[in-house]
Amino acid sequence: MYILIKDLAQHVGEEVTIKGWLYNKRSSGPISFLELRDGFGFVQGVAVQKGLSAEVWQACEEVTQESSIEVTGEVTKHPKKENVFELQIKDFKILQKAIDYPIAHKEHGPDFLMDNRHLWLRSKRQWAIMRVRDAIIMAINEYLHQQNFIKTDSPVFTPNACEGTTTLFAVPYFDLGEAFLSQSGQLYIEAAIASVGRCYDFGPVFRAEKSKTKRHLTEFWMMDAEAAFVEHEENLKIQEGLVRHIVRYCLEHCKEELTILERNMENLKKADAPFTRYTYDQAIVKLNEMGSDIKYGEDLGNDDEGLLTKDSEVPVFIEKWPKSIKPFYMKRSVENPDLVYNDDLIATEGGGELIGGSQREDDIELLNVRIKAEGLNEADYAWYSDLRKYGSVPHSGFGIGLERAVRWITGVEHIRECILFPRTISRLKP
Ligand code: 4AD
């Protein structure tokens, strides 16, 4: 019977067939240990020369790393390890023999691995990261539906900027001039909430950012959520609920993957507790006390984010920033019109900014003043202003960067491993 490696536990004592690839091989004379993978898991196959036909033993001997294979054998329990199974090989077919697979089970430099990303994806580590990524997507979809959000989606070709004009990718667009690849679908789902109340989009967004850091991609996946009649306080509650749900979901569903990645799961577990909150003002005071030379009115850098969270077991919200360093759409504070009702959520353990969110300006006059002040073309944003003209309501939303979340949950150092084929300022291939 053909089965998946993940289902081995249900077939102890039975003869089964696995289809996949050879991951690794160790031989000691008349015994061969063949590590097999099928996309759903990994299992050690044991081939003993004595019990096999010459032809089958020969196949076990000559099989190479990453050859595609079909293996039949009896499922047994590992003699020492709980919940680990083995396959006592009876038949072994090589479907296609891989010659000179370039990635060996040893250290390779990052450039070599990135050039071979199409093959590197098969490593146990990349397998685990992709599975955690999927779990995070599942967790996000689950939580948002529990909170009555529905998935609408936003266009990728857009006529104007959402997050500032300096990081736009322009593409020629027929007779209409230039289109820009979306930086965030937020403005569009603000329109959709007047129809459906709460919604989100989840797709690729683009930033022509010259940043060469371990957390920046030029193409990444963002989930933007937006909700009518939700103000600043409740916005933060929804964000905290989402992030804690992601943590719980991954701890429940990704134990094997997080173990492969050597992620400290105790630390993750501790992050599922009420988040800390600082206002921007408090954060600047605290940072200066801790030795940072950041000045009031400046954006927080990587080092500042690291300093603020270094002793924290839970993610930290920084709320109510000066409007001068935040986008035009954020709602000005009633107590202090120089501030806006917004937040950045900073992850623990060097995870950096996970979420950017805010209550949106719902007053058409104030919004138009901000659009003008930012030097944006009012005509381009006329449809967006319309939303404040016809039944304006208080509303809020936020965006979470998927690969940032993957990087934090998996604990991997560089964001380039958090997406199948990363696009950065210096990489477009493969
Ligand atoms: O803080 P940002 O720029 O916020 C927005 O775009 C809002 N329109 C979202 C909203 O309110 N709907 O981006 C949101 C998140 C960041 O917190 C970060 O996690 C991620 O997107 N992000 C990046 N991830 C990878 N590479 C980059 N270059 C990123 N820039 C932002």
Ligand code: MG
């Ligand atoms: Mg941000």
